[in-house]
Amino acid sequence: MGVSGAGKTTLMDVLAGRKTGGYIDGDIRISGYPKNQETFARISGYCEQNDIHSPHVTVYESLLYSAWLRLPAEVDSETRKMFIEEVMELVELAPLRQALVGLPGVNGLSTEQRKRLTIAVELVANPSIIFMDEPTSGLDARAAAIVMRTVRNTVDTGRTVVCTIHQPSIDIFEAFDELFLMKRGGQEIYVGPLGRHSCHLINYFESIEGVAKIKDGYNPATWMLEVTGPAQEMSLGVDFTDLYQNSDLYRRNKDLIKELSTPAPGSKDLYFPTQFSRSFLTQCMACFWKQRWSYWRNPPYTAVRFLFTTGIALMFGTMFWDMGSKTSKQQDLTNSMGSMYSAVFFIGVQNAMSVQPVVSIERAVFYREKAAGMYSAFPYTFGQTAVEIPYLVCQAVVYCLIVYAMIGFEWTIAKFFWYLFFTFFALMYFTYYGMMAVALTPNVSIAQIVSAAFYGLWNLFSGFVIPRPRMPGWWVWYYWACPFAWTLYGLLVSQYGDISTNIGETGESVKNYVDRYYGFDHDFLGVVAVVSVVFALVFAVIFAFAIKVLNFQRR
Known part of the structure; x- marks a missing residue:
């Protein structure tokens, strides 16, 4: 106990090993052994x-x-x-x-x-x-x-x-049973037993000359804080810390500390063969188990995401109705690319923004559980990222079935698979990017501000606003570093990169136009697919590393 600013919580955080700021002097021992x-x-x-x-x-x-x-x-x-x-x-x-x-x-x-x-x-x-x-x-x-x-x-x-x-x-x-009383600055005033009805505490302070006696029925805790305050010290001309350090109680405590600071004969230091109680695999299973229930019981996040995806799919499906099969004009291809670009980007950004409050809440829980020695950072990030996968699969399937049918892209197994593949991994890396932004910043508000800046850059360098062949040479590097540019590359080239039909306006084949105007080569499709997967993995790994290394909790 003590007045505000005495250092009560600071002392306890140091003893418990929960202090994250400042530096610690002195020695803490458990049964005589260094802690x-x-x-x-x-x-x-x-x-x-x-x-x-x-x-x-x-x-x-x-x-x-x-x-x-x-x-x-x-x-x-x-x-x-x-x-x-x-x-x-x-x-x-x-x-x-x-x-x-x-x-x-x-x-x-x-x-x-x-x-x-x-x-x-x-x-x-x-x-x-x-x-x-x-x-x-x-x-x-x-x-x-x-x-x-x-x-x-x-x-x-x-x-x-x-x-x-x-x-x-x-x-x-x-x-x-016992009281550790502190005054401002962390100095000891009383360390000892309370006794029945606080008799030991009351006797100690009443024995000090000038200290007012406690009234019958008065709260000993309130009385104790009143008679030991800074104003009382000044009026009595005493220092309660000096009085305690010259007391028999202090000398008994020092003797006890000396005795307890030496290991008992034949005793052994605490030892566990592993850092954690459970194996790495069990930690992963437990973290995934909890996240599974957390997601299933969170309709404002999971259900609303599906409703939003369905609504966007229907809106873009009706807006670009049956345009996917039209290739007679250059504008037809631009329209098809626009449908791929705008819908996936729109849903992806929504995924990134909506996951951030969820991760922010769970990160606060993670700080407590990690400090308690429940698990390391990687099982937690495994649970957080893996639980998203089934929801992302369902989201991508719902979106692709609606949009693919309504826009009228060519119904072949290979083309639908590639459309689903690139959509799924786009939603995945957007979601993991949102998680990563939270892990790298102190709170969700800053994470959203930082994320928004990159959404604008991804939009600009996606290859839709300005195709890559028309970008200034000194900016092409960022095109290749933009994850959404690879998604758009994969979506367009998988649908149109192998079509030999000529465009009526120019007589040029569709695949040649896609290659010449956008710089999309169908033979590069496999590489594009691999890079899309890599972006998702990179964001997940950075999320895990940031969670492990950065601690924005200040104690």
Whole structure:
């Protein structure tokens, strides 16, 4: 405890290994051995103040996911589920097992229920020590009492709970066993037991000359903060830090620290043969499992995307009705290319923009889960990218069936396959590009601004506004670096690059015109297909690398 700015959360973040900024001096030991964060994360839990969880999974699924990745592989599925049931009873979440978590302040669980879920998610990992950052913050008296009952139940199972807490009620304050009181600047004022009805704390401060006695029935926590404030120090002419450092309590604590800083004879340092509880493959399976449910239960993202795609397909199908079979004029080919260019680009940009808020929410969850030692960055990115594939396949099939039939392109297996192939990979790399932009930037707003600039460049260098043979030589390099240029190349050349029929206006064959005017060679189709796949893979890999290396969470 301590006044605002005393460094309560900072100290706890340092002890728990969650601090991302600044530098740390000093020494932290576990059972006498220097703390190894990777090992410590396996035996500790951390309940953040803002209760971050995936919104589209249930309470039970959240606990199952945490237990799956954090309990040792030797714990079988049945034992894991029994343990989850025990934890749900302990934190009084059993009636809410099938409730969706939801977003804070929007839908789903209440603030107090989310707080209990946060505690439960850590408990199913069976930690020895749990850190809690202001577990009663933002709760009314009833909700705070429920959460503290959960905390007390946790302690009664033999676990250590370390909390930062701000102005607790009498009941909440006296639920704790020991107090670490700090003043501004992180200096110690009191470190020791509270005692029954806070008797040890009260006796310590009342023994200091000039400190006002506590009134009957007054909250010891409030009284303690009042009598140790900066104004009281000035009026009494004392420094509570100096008083503590000259006390018997301080000397006993120093002796205890000295004793605990030396490993016990015959003891061994904590050791795990692997960094994570579960194998890389299991991490991938678990991450994909959670993302599958998150996507399935998110109609505002998945269903709306299909409705949008269907609407765009019908609109462009009616606008370019039966133009795909017409090749007698140069304008016919330009119209066909326009239908390919505009619809796919339009849907692709929509995909990139709509996936960004989804990834932004899940990235915040990723920061918590990675810090807890649940998995590495690559299983998470595998789950996030792989879960998109079935939805992208369905989206591409729906779009292509509608547009291909209505515009009237030639119905051959090979040509329809290529149309579907290039459309699918265009939607894929647009989606992965949206993910990548989020991973490279601090928040979704900046990601959308940065993305929009590149959409404009992709539009300009796609080869439709200005064909490649007519571009200035010093800009041709960007044409080859533009992913959508390759998609448009593949779509047009797969449909018209092998047609020998002459164009009525010039007498030139369609395939020669496509080659001369646009620079599209049918023999290059295989290379174009490979490059389209490579762009999707490159964006996915950059997304994974950025998630692994960049951490925009500031603690």
